[in-house]
Amino acid sequence: MQSVRTQVCVVGGGPAGVMHGLLLARAGIEVVVLEKHADFFRDFRGDTIHPSTLELMHELGVLEDFLALPHQKTPKINARFGDYEATVADFTHLSTQCRFIAMMPQWDFLNFIAAFGRRYRTFDLRMETEATGLIEEGGKVTGVTARTPEGDVEIRADLVVAADGRHSTIRDASGLHVEELGAPMDVLWFRLPHKPDDPETTTFFFEAGHVVILLDRGDYWQVAYIIPKGGFDRIRARGTDPFFAELLRIAPFLADRTSELANWDDVKLLSVQVDRLGRWHRPGLLLIGDAAHAMSPIGGVGVNLAIQDAVAAANILAGPLRAGAVREEDLAAVQQRREFPVRVTQKMQLMIQDHVIRPLLGKRGALKPPLPVRLADRVPMLRRLPARLIGVGVRPEHIETAEDPAARVGAARIGAARGGGASAAA
Structure with a gap:
């Protein structure tokens, strides 16, 4: 040896x-x-x-x-709850050299x-x-x-x-x-084409029973589709049509490109732990x-x-x-x-997993935006706290x-x- x-x-x-x-x-x-x-x-x-x-x-x-x-700049993160959309994190006020996330x-x-x-x-x-x-x-x-x-x-x-x-x-x-410590969710990870008239920012979509994150990667969207822990086999057994129907209900502007996913081989399961x-x-x-x-x-x-x-x-x-x-x-x-x-x-x-994601994945019916989101929408300064926690962290080195x-x-x-x-x- x-x-x-x-x-x-x-x-x-x-x-x-x-x-x-x-x-x-x-x-x-x-x-x-x-x-x-x-x-x-x-x-x-x-x-x-x-x-x-x-x-x-x-x-x-x-x-x-x-x-x-090559990279894309994300200076803000938006969240959409049904028809209600708000900016929840604004990195443009950070005291750093770069006031954005680089994708x-x-x-x-x-x-x-x-x-x-x-x-x-x-x-x-x-x-x-x-x-x-x-x-x-x-x-x-x-x-x-x-x-x-x-x-x-x-x-x-x-x-x-x-x-x-x-x-x-x-x-x-x-x-x-x-x-x-546990996790109530897994993530399905796949790509869809990005078109010129698409939204221009990374957005979190929250619907009753569903959470979808669209990360702007320039010429494509990186899609993170959050599902209940261990639920992929059940979703796959139903077929791609119901899956895409749920996706398009959440993000209708993707309607003309789901055919880019030929089969489940194009969807990766990320097991969250x-x-x-x-x-x-x-x-x-x-x-x-x-x-x-x-x-x-x-x-x-x-x-x-x-x-x-x-x-x-x-x-x-x-x-x-x-x-x-x-x-x-x-x-x-x-x-x-x-x-x-x-x-x-x-x-x-864990607090977000247990008090937001878990209830949301099991929820049915109309969804209202939580109070912190509504406050951040009304008081722009409040968007700086999540930006600080996400962008810089608790103890930066x-x-x-x-x-x-x-x-x-x-x-x-x-x-x-x-x-x-x-x-x-x-």
């Missing part, structure tokens, strides 16, 4: 993993990031880049290059960060390398085993950071306890992002919260890693820093790790390469 030695092994090439790897490598720390797929070109749910993440791009000095990538394919975001990382000799992103388990010695995690097309490999490291998502292999291997670890760490091991706390899709904050974890972990751990002595107290400090915003955000998500000039391998401008391949972003 091939053996590799590094200071930090990050498992998972998603937003949290690649960002954490970049920040540590930028600080001169040797990092190996493992991504099990050959490229980033996949249909993700988390394609919303919030103002908090755009602020990090500014702090890294690459915001202009980043926004050169951008996650593969473009990941390729961009990976390209940035390759400017540092200490950054090693290994595609088609799937972590399979932990290496432990004397009660401490000392690395991971992984599978590659060329054979198995072990990566020995001073620290393993698990950022491999809500179905984390490393979390399963760690033995850490997961608290399931909300959970968190009671303890995010063991000696030699730290979990961040969805591996530590799977978020509800409400607010679309999961990706951005995971990136905040990555930044906080880099801020706290760069010094101990540079000194060659990461204690479990340092890992505990990451959880202490990030657990509060996670708990508060999940609490708000800022980059405190200094760049190590010796780690640089060049100063080339980061390209805006597209196509999803790892090599395309280099």
Whole structure:
């Protein structure tokens, strides 16, 4: 078995993993990031880049290059309850560099960060390398085993950071306890064409028994159709005609394009789960992002919260890693820093799930807009609070790790390469 030695092994090439790897490598720390797929070109749910993440791009000095990538700006979010429509979140008053959500394919975001990382000799992103388990010695995690097309490999490291998502292999291997918080819903995820005379903003449609979210992606609508938990088989058994009839009752302007969905193969089921670890760490091991706390899709904050974890972990751990002595107290400090915003955000998500989504999915008859929506419609200043919670979060992080000039391998401008391949972003 091939053996590799590094200071930090990050498992998972998603937003949290690649960002954490970049920040540590930028600080001169040797990092190996493992991504099990050959490229980033996949249909993700988390394609919303919030103002908090755009602020990090500014702090890294690459915001202009980043926004050169194709994206759509969402400065406001609307909600429609029957015939009543109101703006419920207005990002234009945030005290950030960018006062909008950038709708951008996650593969473009990941390729961009990976390209940035390759400017540092200490950054090693290994595609088609799937972590399979932990290496432990004397009660401490000392690395991971992984599978590659060329054979198995072990990566020995001073620290393993698990950022491999809500179905984390490393979390399963760690033995850490997961608290399931529950979710009353799943999401059907599909695309429909966007036409010039369509509405120009991301909109949440609430009807008795239904919630539909239309995300404006320029030339297409990304549709999130919320259904009761475990209800997809029943919907599919009824056939596509009743399904489309319900969709068109909610958003009639889509009537001339549902034929674009040939069959159920064009509809992806996203199973919603909300959970968190009671303890995010063991000696030699730290979990961040969805591996530590799977978020509800409400607010679309999961990706951005995971990136905040990555930044906080880099801020706290760069010094101990540079000194060659990461204690479990340092890992505990990451959880202490990030657990509060996670708990508060999940609490708000659970309240919306239990008091809005669940009753709505079971409701029949006419639907009235809730009082907070009516108040936000009448008092525009009230739209700033949800914008702050969604766009910036409970405890935003800022980059405190200094760049190590010796780690640089060049100063080339980061390209805006597209196509999803790892090599395309280099």
